[in-house]
Amino acid sequence: MRKKSIHKAGALKGEISVPGDKSISHRAIIFASLAEGDSKITNLLNADDVMSTLNAFRAMGVEIHDDDTSVIVKGVGIRGLKEPDDIINAGNSGTTIRLLSGLLSGQKFFSVITGDKYLRRRPMGRVVKPLTKMGARIWGKEGANKPPVAINGCSLNGIEFHSPIASAQVKSSVLLAGITASGRTTVYEPYLSRDHTERMLLAMGASGGKLDDSGFYIDSGSTLESGEINVVGDISSAAFFIVAALIVAGSEIRIKRVGVNPTRTGIIDVLKQMGGDISLENIGDEAGEPVADIVVRSSSLKGVRIGREIIPRLIDEIPALSVAAAVADGATVITGAKELRVKESDRIATVKSELGKFGVMVEELEDGLIIEGRENIRGASVDSHGDHRIAMAMAVAALRAEGDSTIKGVGSVDTSFPTFFDIIESIG
Numbered sequence: 001m002r003k004k005s006i007h008k009a010g011a012l013k014g015e016i017s018v019p020g021d022k023s024i025s026h027r028a029i030i031f032a033s034l035a036e037g038d039s040k041i042t043n044l045l046n047a048d049d050v051m052s053t054l055n056a057f058r059a060m061g062v063e064i065h066d067d068d069t070s071v072i073v074k075g076v077g078i079r080g081l082k083e084p085d086d087i088i089n090a091g092n093s094g095t096t097i098r099l100l101s102g103l104l105s106g107q108k109f110f111s112v113i114t115g116d117k118y119l120r121r122r123p124m125g126r127v128v129k130p131l132t133k134m135g136a137r138i139w140g141k142e143g144a145n146k147p148p149v150a151i152n153g154c155s156l157n158g159i160e161f162h163s164p165i166a167s168a169q170v171k172s173s174v175l176l177a178g179i180t181a182s183g184r185t186t187v188y189e190p191y192l193s194r195d196h197t198e199r200m201l202l203a204m205g206a207s208g209g210k211l212d213d214s215g216f217y218i219d220s221g222s223t224l225e226s227g228e229i230n231v232v233g234d235i236s237s238a239a240f241f242i243v244a245a246l247i248v249a250g251s252e253i254r255i256k257r258v259g260v261n262p263t264r265t266g267i268i269d270v271l272k273q274m275g276g277d278i279s280l281e282n283i284g285d286e287a288g289e290p291v292a293d294i295v296v297r298s299s300s301l302k303g304v305r306i307g308r309e310i311i312p313r314l315i316d317e318i319p320a321l322s323v324a325a326a327v328a329d330g331a332t333v334i335t336g337a338k339e340l341r342v343k344e345s346d347r348i349a350t351v352k353s354e355l356g357k358f359g360v361m362v363e364e365l366e367d368g369l370i371i372e373g374r375e376n377i378r379g380a381s382v383d384s385h386g387d388h389r390i391a392m393a394m395a396v397a398a399l400r401a402e403g404d405s406t407i408k409g410v411g412s413v414d415t416s417f418p419t420f421f422d423i424i425e426s427i428g
């Protein structure tokens, strides 16, 4: 297991770029594979999770060529995928297994998808239930609730699905099944989750559309046009540096070309509410996704209360946000975040146990956390629990903590952000 030692940092200064957005990178490969003709993807995230998706499409007969600056995907059309010879391995990637389950339910061949030991503990019932309503034939462990899943692809019917949870993976899985289903497939969710699938479908000419703030439909017979996709920087990766610059005294950094889709910017809203000096500059647009430079200066933070409505807009940033809360003035209360229990680790439990080792008082709620901020935190020896975002959040805490810290299990960082520690060194 790889370990990393981190010392308290001096002021963080400089201009950095974070790698391409993970969610958009998965979708770029999926939709370019399903398009008619060649697509060129630039700034695709080169990390294990995205490679799991890329390898899955190669295994289904899609030619994907990779050079240093771009990836060319030779799209095969929505009916052109081939039965894979072997089991598809999604590794640690929930997005890969959930989105592919929807897509492969409507393809006329047999497939099996598995993942690593962490993914094999994560629930699949959330996608299997609506897909089964569409006519999908899916089997899996624990009553088709855990991977591996086996899928006997068949003809599907469109449904109107009211998702009980705000989950982009569930929504996207059903919409991907909807691409080959008969009639119209509509998904509503309680709060709008990240809408990269919808934006990319529309940008590629699918016949679908928005129904209201949290509804989207796709009609049968959609075809997708190939083209160029330039992936914006990942705000979920940027979040670690935003928090680091806020909490390490004297810091000032600029993070260039980060995606600022409003379904993802909850972290900026909450950190500003806490008193963070954060501004967006050079605002623009890349293939239907808003983008900006994020400028951050160290700030005194105060505790804040956040609840259910904002959670889908910052679900992956709660480990980073918890570190900001740990050094804020007063308590931060996070509720309505039960989904954290089924992420790469149970992030309510792992934030409590690992942040606790820095001397921070953290109370675990069934659906959230109460974090008592304090002026000083002490260096600690912590564990990632195989979760990339826990490893990176604890590395950020270590930059502020007195003395030295050690993070065990930093190999997990490769799932989303292999250059994370190099960037810390470049500005620290």
Ligand code: S3P
Pocket: 022, 023, 024, 026, 095, 166, 167, 168, 169, 170, 172, 193, 194, 315, 316, 339
């Ligand atoms: C993702 C959606 C989110 C997020 C995950 C990536 C996606 O999961 O936590 O890291 O790419 O669709 P849920 O949709 O299950 O909340």
